[in-house]
Amino acid sequence: MSEALVINRIVRSRRKTVALVVTPEGHLEVRAPQRLSRDQIDAIVAQKANWILKNLERSRKASAAGTTRELAEGARIWYLGSSYPLQVSERGAARVQFSKGLSLPRSALPKAADLLAAWYKNQARLILTERTEFYALQFGLKYRSIRITSARTRWGSCSRLNALSFTWRLAMAPMEIIDYIVIHELAHILQKNHSRAFWAQVERMLPDYRSRRAWLKANGRLLDLSIDADESQLKPIG
Numbered sequence: 001m002s003e004a005l006v007i008n009r010i011v012r013s014r015r016k017t018v019a020l021v022v023t024p025e026g027h028l029e030v031r032a033p034q035r036l037s038r039d040q041i042d043a044i045v046a047q048k049a050n051w052i053l054k055n056l057e058r059s060r061k062a063s064a065a066g067t068t069r070e071l072a073e074g075a076r077i078w079y080l081g082s083s084y085p086l087q088v089s090e091r092g093a094a095r096v097q098f099s100k101g102l103s104l105p106r107s108a109l110p111k112a113a114d115l116l117a118a119w120y121k122n123q124a125r126l127i128l129t130e131r132t133e134f135y136a137l138q139f140g141l142k143y144r145s146i147r148i149t150s151a152r153t154r155w156g157s158c159s160r161l162n163a164l165s166f167t168w169r170l171a172m173a174p175m176e177i178i179d180y181i182v183i184h185e186l187a188h189i190l191q192k193n194h195s196r197a198f199w200a201q202v203e204r205m206l207p208d209y210r211s212r213r214a215w216l217k218a219n220g221r222l223l224d225l226s227i228d229a230d231e232s233q234l235k236p237i238g
């Protein structure tokens with residue numbers, strides 16, 4: 001089971017039916033009747049996941065055509081919850097170097113997005129493997145494998161056979177958030193759904209998971225190479 005799609009806004013009114021809206025900014029809004037529970041809303045969103053993903057992708061492509069930023073010197077790049085200005089060196093191999101900041105040789109700038117993605121993927125594999133092994137040991141859980149994906153809207157997933165997937169975009173997030181996703185997916189080894197029992201399990205493993213989850217809902221969309229943002233735009237954890 002995967003982490004639910006991120007709902008950016010729920011608008012409640014006297015309407016009787018639910019409407020899902022993907023905004024031009026790539027946000028998912030749910031317009032819902034007053035008394036529909038959050039679980040019911042999540043269930044509807046899960047049912048319509050294919051439609052939502054298709055429309056998010058469409059909106060992403062449309063906005064990419066106009067507003068994708070140039071990854072030039074000084075562009076802010078997230079890594080583990082901090083944003084670093086991209087540094088440009090005059091020479092060097094066509095790959096990302098990290099020490100007190102990220103840098104690329106000038107000749108590699110046209111391929112910056114691909115090179116950064118490759119670098120994040122590598123970092124994500126190291127970090128997520130380490131964190132997953134740590135928590136699996138702590139909670140006595142056995143997973144089958146770890147795969148790093150390029151998913152945009154799905155932070156992680158756990159298959160029926162307990163194969164875990166995580167998107168490399170998590171390497172942009174603070175460690176507290178990475179740990180929340182790791183624990184969330186590990187909890188799916190015990191509960192293959194988002195039932196009350198599942199969330200109770202997550203809470204036993206990570207008592208303050210709610211604030212981390214809320215952080216991800218509020219800030220997750222900023223963790224994207226195509227968006228220029230820095231710490232001042234983040235809402236704090238908790």
Ligand SMILES: [Zn+2]
Pocket residue numbers: 001002003004184188193194
């Ligand atoms: Zn989940």
